[in-house]
Amino acid sequence: EAQVTQNPRYLITVTGKKLTVTCSQNMNHEYMSWYRQDPGLGLRQIYYSMNVEVTDKGDVPEGYKVSRKEKRNFPLILESPSPNQTSLYFCASGKGNEQYFGPGTRLTVT
Amino acid sequence: ILNVEQSPQSLHVQEGDSTNFTCSFPSSNFYALHWYRWETAKSPEALFVMTLNGDEKKKGRISATLNTKEGYSYLYIKGSQPEDSATYLCAFGGDYKLSFGAGTTVTVRA
Numbered sequence: 147e148a149q150v151t152q153n154p155r156y157l158i159t160v161t162g163k164k165l166t167v168t169c170s171q172n173m174n175h176e177y178m179s180w181y182r183q184d185p186g187l188g189l190r191q192i193y194y195s196m197n198v199e200v201t202d203k204g205d206v207p208e209g210y211k212v213s214r215k216e217k218r219n220f221p222l223i224l225e226s227p228s229p230n231q232t233s234l235y236f237c238a239s240g241k242g243n244e245q246y247f248g249p250g251t252r253l254t255v256t
Numbered sequence: 257i258l259n260v261e262q263s264p265q266s267l268h269v270q271e272g273d274s275t276n277f278t279c280s281f282p283s284s285n286f287y288a289l290h291w292y293r294w295e296t297a298k299s300p301e302a303l304f305v306m307t308l309n310g311d312e313k314k315k316g317r318i319s320a321t322l323n324t325k326e327g328y329s330y331l332y333i334k335g336s337q338p339e340d341s342a343t344y345l346c347a348f349g350g351d352y353k354l355s356f357g358a359g360t361t362v363t364v365r366a
Contacts (some may be wrong), residue, residue, distance in 0.1 A: 247299035
């Protein structure tokens with residue numbers, strides 16, 4: 147089954163404790179992206195990747211890092227999480243004009 | 257960050273009634289306009305990708321129109337059913353960078 151998976155789905159952590167949210171797709175897509183969703187603001191793009199070893203900033207990259215060492219994986223790294231990064235995070239992959247979203251990761255930073 | 261606005265923010269529809277709502281986007285440098293359907297606790301799912309002025313797309317009882325010159329798109333739901341209850345997101349941009357609106361949440365009352 148074609149899908150985008152994210153782990154973990156839910157995470158509660160404390161300020162400053164480094165964490166990684168994994169994202170994996172099995173559709174051989176070159177494009178992958180991370181978004182955060184906050185009430186009233188819609189989805190905002192954090193980082194995207196057009197291919198292995200090619201990444202670029204989206205609209206809200208501060209406080210996040212990404213890497214794309216393999217085509218199928220695009221982890222999101224929070225080196226020192228802060229409470230304002232509490233949000234619902236979506237990973238997406240795509241080809242051309244179509245994007246497929248993962249199930250979301252709800253992150254709470256206390 | 258590109259300004260993509262959706263209105264209304266929410267609406268309630270009686271089962272069987274038809275409804276429509278708007279996505280506004282910058283009319284310059286148009287590339288593509290996307291519509292997504294997002295049900296609670298699920299991932300956003302692609303409905304339409306529209307690229308040409310005057311485009312009309314249809315999927316079942318849901319259809320969309322596009323006016324790139326004036327910078328708006330309408331999404332129509334004909335004969336609303338309870339399963340149409342969801343948040344409908346529009347997104348403006350190219351293959352790699354998308355700017356999302358905050359969404360229109362539709363609740364269909366039986």
